[in-house]
């Protein structure tokens with residue numbers, strides 16, 4: 001009997017991958033699909049010719065992220081596709097796989113982390129994915145479609161859009177079990193007039209709604225990497241730990257033409273992947289809003305003077321590459337509670353008519369894992385460190401913070417946040433290279449609130465949030481006394497983690513509160529816009545055989561949260577390309 005149970009337990013652990021392992025460490029089930037391999041297995045030119053292996057591809061997708069996975073999966077139905085992803089696999093990585101570890105993945109600043117931290121020049125701590133599945137492997141999981149206005153504005157075929165969303169939803173999206181903190185948000189939103197209640201829906205509708213999630217009812221994450229399983233395993237190769245360094249161009253003709261890419265494997269050895277010699281074959285950049293503009297610049301497409309400063313041979317002078325970067329600013333109010341709140345990320349959203357979205361999260365950091373975890377300067381929770389001026393946040397201060405944190409009573413982590421974030425920010429910034437090392441983050445500036453309309457909307461959003469905090473749904477639920485607005489805002493300033501100097505006790509000015517406590521909801525976008533860098537078909541202007549399909553092409557972040565539309569976009573462009581090349585024979 002004991003043996004039977006032992007076998008069952010092993011089977012369970014195997015099926016659900018609960019064996020913890022950090023990214024990069026081996027695990028018998030690590031790669032899940034046979035077409036996923038380490039970059040070092042890529043056959044070198046000499047070995048491929050001697051083995052007769054045809055080492056050329058119809059499509060090379062740079063970045064196996066949110067858009068890259070559904071795109072590659074779809075293209076592989078008919079064409080040979082190579083995906084090159086710089087990170088590892090998400091499947092056996094417990095930091096990625098479980099909702100409860102959301103903030104631990106973000107706090108892991110090691111070189112093998114699934115999340116690569118960056119700090120914009122604005123002083124806001126941010127993160128970009130470095131793992132197969134991209135943002136879907138480290139994000140908060142909330143799934144909601146773009147508005148019909150957005151789809152019209154980008155000129156996509158509405159019928160194909162409406163076929164592409166369900167392709168994603170059937171595979172990895174779930175209806176959440178609404179937790180009490182999210183119920184309190186729903187009811188208080190309706191009380192303050194953000195109505196009607198639209199129930200559980202993926203659609204973008206004014207009022208209050210419950211959206212989908214890529215976490216299942218066990219809190220297990222389902223990522224865009226799972227969409228690869230719909231691909232054709234005979235025609236799909238996915239290499240992980242494959243960091244693309246540049247696109248290779250043939251510049252001997254009238255227009256520069258992409259012929260392949262140079263990438264390095266996990267041992268630092270370089271390889272060249274080559275496109276088969278057909279005019280329609282392409283390198284497709286799906287490296288994200290930081291990675292794709294960075295890759296264009298490293299490949300010689302960008303502002304000439306900037307490229308020359310770094311001795312990058314200029315393939316095409318385009319002053320718009322890296323321009324128009326935007327990030328939806330988020331400001332949060334910390335709501336203390338006298339009992340432990342269950343951890344929730346986002347489930348409910350209020351879509352207002354004033355260009356502000358309201359969401360909530362709760363219950364971070366109560367697990368023992370989390371209390372002991374080294375969050376250091378990247379803490380995504382109540383940051384004791386944030387009370388120290390930025391220049392004094394030395395490694396010693398971080399160590400002292402960790403020691404203090406271990407001794408803190410669990411109660412210190414009780415409560416949750418009400419978040420407000422502004423839709424389509426008008427404030428824009430830019431991205432530029434600091435060096436030619438692809439592993440290093442480029443310099444990114446978002447200029448949060450540089451446009452007065454953005455600041456005004458933040459103030460309006462915080463006003464709504466303070467009403468919500470005082471509504472009986474929160475005060476009853478948290479069993480806290482009716483907090484004074486002043487007290488709540490002050491504790492939010494202290495709890496905030498960015499590197500911007502703070503003005504506590506100046507919360508009378510909500511403008512100052514917004515500027516001091518701005519953080520990110522990680523919906524940054526832009527840098528390779530349609531019209532200036534890519535065509536409406538997302539082909540890079542002025543060169544042949546390069547496209548960009550990811551969030552770098554957006555002028556605004558779609559919906560209240562973008563991942564649904566970014567995944568849909570991967571499927572959409574895959575289907576479009578197949579139809580354009582094959583007509584009816586595309587079968588899609």
Ligand SMILES: Cc1cc2nc3c(=O)[nH]c(=O)nc-3n(C[C@H](O)[C@H](O)[C@H](O)COP(=O)(O)OP(=O)(O)OC[C@H]3O[C@@H](n4cnc5c(N)ncnc54)[C@H](O)[C@@H]3O)c2cc1C
Pocket residue numbers: 062063064065066067068084085086087106127128129130131132133134135136138139140141142143144242243244245286287288289291292295346438521522523524550551552561562563564566
């Ligand atoms: C912490 C966090 C929370 C979020 N929460 C939500 C949420 O709840 N709901 C929501 O809708 N959205 C959320 N988002 C936003 C959403 O996840 C992103 O907008 C979306 O994933 C971006 O997709 P992408 O395809 O543009 O880029 P990514 O998904 O980042 O894909 C880019 C991929 O390219 C790879 N890459 C980059 N450079 C190279 C290179 N040189 N060589 C090889 N590979 C490379 C990267 O490793 C990555 O895998 C969140 C994002 C983050 C970071």
